[in-house]
Amino acid sequence: MDTSSMTKKELKEYNKQLKREEAMKKIRAQEKTPFLMRLRYKYLTFYYGKQLLWAFFRLVLLVGISYVVLQPYISKIASSFMNVDDFTNVKVLLISMNPTLDTYKAIITENGYFEALFNTTALSVLCGISQTLICTIVGYGFAKFKFKFKKLLFVLVIFTMIVPHETLQLSMHQNFMNFDVWGLWNGIRNLFANIGEMFSFEGGVGAWYEATKEEFIAAGAKSPGFMDIIFSNPEGLAYGGNMLNSFGPIAVLSLTGLAFKNGLFIYLMRQYFNGVPDELEEAAYVDGAGVIKTFVRIILPMSSTMLVTVFMFSFSWQWSDTFYTNMFYSSSAREFVLLPDIVGIPESLETDITLSAYNTAINNTAGLLILIPLVIVYLFAQRTLIEGVERSGITG
Amino acid sequence: MNSEVIKTVPKKATKPKKRKSSGSLDVQKSRMGWLFIAPFLIGFFLVYLPMIFDSIKFSFSEIEMLDGGYVLNNVGFNNYQTALESSEFKSVLIGSITDLIFSVPAIVIFALFMAVLLNQKMRGRAIFRAIFFIPVIVSTGIIESIDAKNTLASIQQNGNLAEEGSISGGSAGGQILSALDVKSLFSGLQIGSGLVDYVVGLLNDVYGIVNKSGVQMLIFLSGLQSISPAIYESCHIDGASSWETFWKITFPMISPMILVNAVYTVIDSFTSETNSVMQHISQTYEQIGPGEEIATAMSWMYFLVIVLLLAVVAGILGAYVFYQRKDV
Numbered sequence: 001m002d003t004s005s006m007t008k009k010e011l012k013e014y015n016k017q018l019k020r021e022e023a024m025k026k027i028r029a030q031e032k033t034p035f036l037m038r039l040r041y042k043y044l045t046f047y048y049g050k051q052l053l054w055a056f057f058r059l060v061l062l063v064g065i066s067y068v069v070l071q072p073y074i075s076k077i078a079s080s081f082m083n084v085d086d087f088t089n090v091k092v093l094l095i096s097m098n099p100t101l102d103t104y105k106a107i108i109t110e111n112g113y114f115e116a117l118f119n120t121t122a123l124s125v126l127c128g129i130s131q132t133l134i135c136t137i138v139g140y141g142f143a144k145f146k147f148k149f150k151k152l153l154f155v156l157v158i159f160t161m162i163v164p165h166e167t168l169q170l171s172m173h174q175n176f177m178n179f180d181v182w183g184l185w186n187g188i189r190n191l192f193a194n195i196g197e198m199f200s201f202e203g204g205v206g207a208w209y210e211a212t213k214e215e216f217i218a219a220g221a222k223s224p225g226f227m228d229i230i231f232s233n234p235e236g237l238a239y240g241g242n243m244l245n246s247f248g249p250i251a252v253l254s255l256t257g258l259a260f261k262n263g264l265f266i267y268l269m270r271q272y273f274n275g276v277p278d279e280l281e282e283a284a285y286v287d288g289a290g291v292i293k294t295f296v297r298i299i300l301p302m303s304s305t306m307l308v309t310v311f312m313f314s315f316s317w318q319w320s321d322t323f324y325t326n327m328f329y330s331s332s333a334r335e336f337v338l339l340p341d342i343v344g345i346p347e348s349l350e351t352d353i354t355l356s357a358y359n360t361a362i363n364n365t366a367g368l369l370i371l372i373p374l375v376i377v378y379l380f381a382q383r384t385l386i387e388g389v390e391r392s393g394i395t396g
Numbered sequence: 397m398n399s400e401v402i403k404t405v406p407k408k409a410t411k412p413k414k415r416k417s418s419g420s421l422d423v424q425k426s427r428m429g430w431l432f433i434a435p436f437l438i439g440f441f442l443v444y445l446p447m448i449f450d451s452i453k454f455s456f457s458e459i460e461m462l463d464g465g466y467v468l469n470n471v472g473f474n475n476y477q478t479a480l481e482s483s484e485f486k487s488v489l490i491g492s493i494t495d496l497i498f499s500v501p502a503i504v505i506f507a508l509f510m511a512v513l514l515n516q517k518m519r520g521r522a523i524f525r526a527i528f529f530i531p532v533i534v535s536t537g538i539i540e541s542i543d544a545k546n547t548l549a550s551i552q553q554n555g556n557l558a559e560e561g562s563i564s565g566g567s568a569g570g571q572i573l574s575a576l577d578v579k580s581l582f583s584g585l586q587i588g589s590g591l592v593d594y595v596v597g598l599l600n601d602v603y604g605i606v607n608k609s610g611v612q613m614l615i616f617l618s619g620l621q622s623i624s625p626a627i628y629e630s631c632h633i634d635g636a637s638s639w640e641t642f643w644k645i646t647f648p649m650i651s652p653m654i655l656v657n658a659v660y661t662v663i664d665s666f667t668s669e670t671n672s673v674m675q676h677i678s679q680t681y682e683q684i685g686p687g688e689e690i691a692t693a694m695s696w697m698y699f700l701v702i703v704l705l706l707a708v709v710a711g712i713l714g715a716y717v718f719y720q721r722k723d724v
Contacts, residue, residue: 055518065602065606066528068603068606069527069603069606070530071603072603137432137433137435138435138436141431142432142433144429145426145428145429145432146425146426146429147426147430153437157436162663162699162706163448164666164667164674164698165667166674166681166695166698167451167692167696167698167699168448169681169691170451170454170681170688170689171446171447171448171454171692174450252439252443253439255435255439256435256439256440256443256444257436257439258436258440266436291428312533316533316534320538340538343538343542363542364542367538367539367542371538371539375530379526383522385529
């Protein structure tokens with residue numbers, strides 16, 4: 001621009017603009033502080049240092065405790081691939097010199113792994129579903145309705161939690177060996193005696209039903225009914241309602257909210273429903289839904305994370321349970337093989353009484369085989385599980 | 397305008413219905429309540445209570461097995477006497493109570509600490525959480541029984557427990573610290589050797605503590621999530637450090653959960669199958685002869701001890717619990 005042709009006023013303004021631009025340039029230059037300098041201002045402060053130190057400390061701690069949690073499994077997994085010679089070899093600590101899958105193969109083929117897996121899966125899934133449903137229903141009842149003796153009845157739930165199950169071991173065993181609640185059970189049995197003939201089962205269930213029925217007849221039963229076949233076993237017929245070695249005992253306990261730690265589940269669900277605002281149900285009632293419809297259509301879908309949580313607990317605790325399975329299912333008879341029964345040393349593996357480390361490793365491998373399906377389920381469900389517990393809002 | 401609507405609507409609505417309908421709604425709802433808890437009630441009164449009575453009856457009698465049945469002979473307090481006279485039961489019981497008194501605070505504090513750690517925002521939090529909750533899912537029943545079996549076998553064969561420890565996983569990698577090292581470290585300070593032994597014992601049993609504190613961690617986490625972030629924000633604005641915030645906000649807000657967890661820990665450790673009293677009872681149960689009845693008598697006495705201890709724990713902690721809402 002030609003400055004000479006301007007008037008004084010214009011020149012002044014022009015100079016002003018130049019100055020402004022220069023100032024802007026300076027400011028822009030200041031914003032572009034060198035990279036290193038920016039790093040220094042950001043990271044070399046006391047606050048950031050403290051934060052970093054804490055993060056480092058936290059990481060070390062968490063990794064360390066994770067190691068403590070995982071270490072037994074790591075050593076078990078490592079020893080499961082080992083050969084017999086590795087246990088006498090001093091050099092071998094974790095990684096095998098000649099890795100082998102023989103231990104797994106022997107346990108799977110000789111100890112009846114798949115049969116046990118099938119039985120346990122069926123039992124645990126049934127348990128998980130029924131316990132989740134029953135505990136949810138009971139918990140909802142305790143949380144959302146007012147009725148007489150509510151507090152007293154809830155004390156009964158706590159009572160079932162506190163009584164150690166050893167206390168009831170003997171009476172439970174006797175009770176399910178001759179299961180008959182004041183003649184009610186036999187009445188129900190007779191009522192449903194012919195239901196099996198009324199519906200003609202087809203496919204796998206039908207074949208199983210017929211086969212079991214023949215077993216019963218072979219054992220000396222005159223006309224085994226539907227309930228007998230589902231809830232009892234051939235040997236027990238001499239005593240009437242012997243439920244041992246069948247789904248019976250666990251089914252009865254699950255359907256009445258008395259199975260392992262069900263008191264805790266009822267408590268969890270009650271706490272969760274206490275936190276759900278009443279307005280939700282009131283809105284549904286105003287819209288004309290009944291109590292049961294509201295529960296099924298609104299409450300259940302809403303609390304799916306809690307349902308997953310309780311299901312995971314009941315499923316996995318039933319899966320790895322030894323107390324009830326030992327009591328109700330005799331492992332010596334091998335009629336109803338469950339996963340705890342597969343722990344044992346297969347005949348094909350050469351074991352020596354002096355090689356206790358090898359025997360230990362075989363038992364541990366059986367344990368790993370039991371846990372693998374459980375861990376897979378856990379990996380899928382863990383996010384929902386933790387979320388569910390976080391949402392339960394447990395307070396005193 | 398809104399207030400007008402609220403005022404006018406109920407007048408119109410209540411006129412045709414009157415009081416009778418609201419009363420019957422309450423009755424209806426209470427009936428539904430009974431329906432919802434019916435499964436538990438039926439189970440409790442038809443299945444559980446008879447078993448309890450049977451169990452009490454067994455503890456006072458001697459079982460005579462007949463062909464396809466049994467007969468009970470009343471023997472009064474004999475079973476209880478036999479149980480109390482056996483010195484092993486007494487020592488096991490006292491040992492497990494003292495163990496409990498020491499381990500409950502450790503478990504609760506550890507669970508709280510871990511929950512606070514796992515509640516912070518950081519990278520890989522989901523992975524750590526997943527790892528810490530593995531024991532809750534996996535380490536019940538079967539693994540414990542396999543471990544117990546293995547240690548038993550190794551004792552029988554080698555008579556040497558220490559060698560097997562690292563393989564069976566009972567103590568992770570053997571001893572982490574020995575009491576002597578720590579004692580020499582603290583010898584200058586005025587700390588009793590009992591405390592040092594206690595802390596070292598806890599450190600060496602860190603695997604057991606981590607294993608036992610899974611559910612407690614979950615309960616604390618849920619408690620921490622329920623504290624409103626607004627409270628922390630206002631504290632931060634007022635210039636409180638995170639240490640102060642923990643003691644003034646987090647701790648009182650979570651104190652109901654401390655009570656719940658202490659009670660849960662007592663119940664859990666008393667009724668777990670690895671508890672030494674439970675093991676002693678189940679050993680007695682499997683003995684030939686009158687073992688079953690004596691075991692039942694033992695477990696009833698044990699139950700009374702649990703109830704007493706729970707009452708003490710709940711009484712002590714209940715006095716210090718801070719409730720934000722009174723409606724719980």
